[in-house]
Amino acid sequence: MVIVGKILVLIGSIFLFLGSLGIFRMPDVYNRLQAGTKATTLGAMSLILGVGFMSSSFLIKSIVLIIFIVLTNPISSSTIARASHKAGVPLVKESVIDVCKDNVREEEA
């Protein structure tokens, strides 16, 4: 059990590291959020589960924590993305399409 926990913690830290690297490397707010949300969700899940495996009294609590993280993490990043889009933060210029912007223009016209 302890070894499984250690492996999970290691995997979690790797994903958290990759998530931070993604935030650093990605070109605009939305791509950064993508890297930030996904990698940190799985990273935190794996890390917390790992701690749960290492000390079994925490196992059930860690699962509850994971449920809360899965429920709240995407909401926060969606909200940040929505706010940035409403505030007019531009997409990186390599972007191929922005349907949302077209809609806003149609409504204004």
Added chain:
Amino acid sequence: MKNFKGFIIFVIVLALTWLLLTGSLGKDELLIGGFSLVLVAILFFGYSDLYRALKITPKIILFYPLYLLVFLKELIVANFDVASRVIRPSLPINPGIVAVKTSLKDPLSKLILANSITLTPGTLTVDVKDDTLFIHWIDVKGKDVEEATKEISGKFEKILKEIVK
């Protein structure tokens, strides 16, 4: 009482959360938990309306685990996908915002769908307007609504339809 079903689900969710968090069936914990449960349930009675979308049929016993499995698989795939993009020196991204139509009506169902989309490969929900979800896609594969819908939300929506209205 028109939200009776929603209220019952609300109470069950609260009770389960409390039991899992305390992790004990001791008299004191149950007493405090029961007291807070009643208090919270009365205070937030108006919001229990949220749960009315959940269907209660024998089928859900099969579809809840199925949804969870599909979701977990997509979550792990998403992570490897984003991680591989981040590591590669060329940073292969082809981003854009596309629209996706959904047939789900209830706010809770749309919330679950939007959240699932945010946690799956290369997609991030930016906005929801009525039956249209605007999604930032890190690697745009189809620009029109039908293609995007099929690619992004198709697999979730099929299962979600069985669970929620």
